[in-house]
Amino acid sequence: MSEASAHGNHPDTETLLKRVHEIIAGARPMPLSASVMVNKDEVVGLLEETIERLPEELRQARWLLKERDEFLAKVQREGDDILEAARVRAERMVQRTEIVREAQHTAHRTVEDAREEARRLRLEAEDYCDQKLGSFEIVLDRTIKTVQAGREKLRVTPMPAPPAAEELGISEETPEEAFFDQDQLNRP
Structure with a gap:
């Protein structure tokens, strides 16, 4: 599937969600935790863009349904026209005395063929629309599911407040000379 959709160079929702998944799956893990570090702005931006794209894809689905209804109506009209033409033809044939039996037989066959053709066209149209709607x-x-999984991964418990400067042994009088000792954080 291409990165660009029918909207020019804008990625579709599936592409955006795959990107969020890649960011989270490839994120750097936090030590001694199942959590990962992700760029919140980037992930939230991608999710917001995905949410904006969903209405367009839903509009396309509604359009497909409308197309299906119009196609079915057209097939029904064509079927009715075929039936009407068959009836008219049958009435004309009945008026001829010598070929009445043949006319009735032909008329019935024509009507049945028209009904069968209309039914076949209707079933094909419904199958086509059902396949497209199933794919959608x-x-x-x-x-x-991808949005839900992405949102679930973004839900992390709040990080505890950082230790005060006194706990780290940093003097507030000389912050530019202070030295951060990571090992001191790991001591009980």
């Missing part, structure tokens, strides 16, 4: 449902389901 899968993409939306993955998108929702």
